[in-house]
Amino acid sequence: MPSLFEESIDITGLRFYTLKQEDGKYLSFAYNEHKIIDAIKSAGITFNQVLSIHFAQIEFEELVKGKAQTCLKVNNVCLSFIEEKLVQIPVSLRANIDNSFDISNLKLSKEKIYLDSTSKYLDKKHTYTLVGVLLLVTIFTFIKAYSNYSEAFKYSDKKERLITTNNMPSTSIQTNALIKKYKKIKEKQINIRETIEYVLNSRKKIGARVVGFDFNKEKLVVKFKGVEAKKITTYLEKEYTLNKAVVKDGITSVELSL
C-alpha cells in the first residue's frame, strides 16, 4: 500500500493503515505519527495512558448511519459524513448540529494502530534490528561463558583421574608430606653413593686400598691399607668431617658421619 501514496505525496515519516472493506476495495489511512504524539502531549495526556489510536472515519460510521447530513459536535468540532467520508464542517454553519452525541458511549472497533514511541532518530525497525544484534551477542557471550565454566569444571575431573591413576593421597597436604619424605630419602641415598664413590676414589688419588667397608645407619667406617694415615685423613677431610681415625697393624680405620 505505501506505493499507493508514493506518487502523490511525500511518504517520508508517514505510516499507513489499510482496512479491506470488500474485494478490490480498501480504505487506507496515512498518518504522521509524530504529529499524533505531539497532539497527545499538548493535550496533557501521558503516553502510557493511550492504549491505542482509532480512526474516526471507522468508529463514527455506525453512529451516523441514518443521520445523513447531521453534523455531530465533538469537542467544538463539527463532524459529518458526506459520501461515506468523514469531514469537518465549520461550526459557524450550524447545519443540523446534533448535541446528543456522547463520545464516552462509543464502542471501539478492532481497527486500531499503536504509536511508536521510539526516538525520531532511531525508528522501530532499526531499534529492533539493534535489539536482535545485541541479543545475539548476549546469547553468544552467555554460551561462551557457560562453555568456559564447563571447561574449567572438567579440570576437576582430570585432577581426580590423576589422583586415582597415580594412587595419590586425597589431600595435597598428605601428598606434599610424602613428596618431602621421598625427597629426603633420595638425597640421603645419593649422599651415601657419593661418599662411597669418594672413598673408593682414594685408590686413584692417593694410592690407598680399601680393605673394609662398614656403613650402618648414619656412620661409615672404612679401613685403608697401603698408605700412611695422615694422607688418608687429609684426603677425606677435604669433603667430610671425621669422627675418629685409628691405625692398627698397618690398617687405618676412619669413621665419618653422613
Added chain:
Amino acid sequence: MIQDLKNFNIKRVNPLVVLFVIFVLMLISFIFLKKSKIELNNSAYNYTQFQEVSKNYSVLKKNWGDSKTAEKKLDKLIKSSGIKNIDVTKKNKSQVIKFEYKQLNLVDQFINKVLNENLQIKKLLIDEKKVELEIRY
C-alpha cells in the same frame, strides 16, 4: 491487576526499553564471560601445577617408596649376580643379604649394580671375606 494485564500489549512496549534491557543483559553477559575466563585460566594453571606435583610424586614413589618394585629389583640383581650361597632374610620393612665370597670381581659387579639402582641402603658391610647388605623397603 487483571485489567492491567488485559490492557497489556507487547506492541506497546517501548522498543527503547527493550533495547536498554538487552544492553544491560549484554553487559552482564560480558562480566559473566570475563569471570568465566578467569576461572578457566585459574583451573588450567592449577591443573598444570598439579600435573607437575603428580608426576613428581609418581616418580619419587616409584623410585623410593614402592616396596614391591624395590623387592623385584633386588631379586633380579641377586639372580643375575652369579654369586652362590646368598643368604636372604626378609624382615618387616627390609631385606638382609649375606654371603661369603672368593671372587672379588663378582662382589664388585653386584655392589655396583645395587648402588646404581634406586634402592634404600640401610647397611653395607664389606670385609675381606664376606658381604652384608640390608635394603629398606
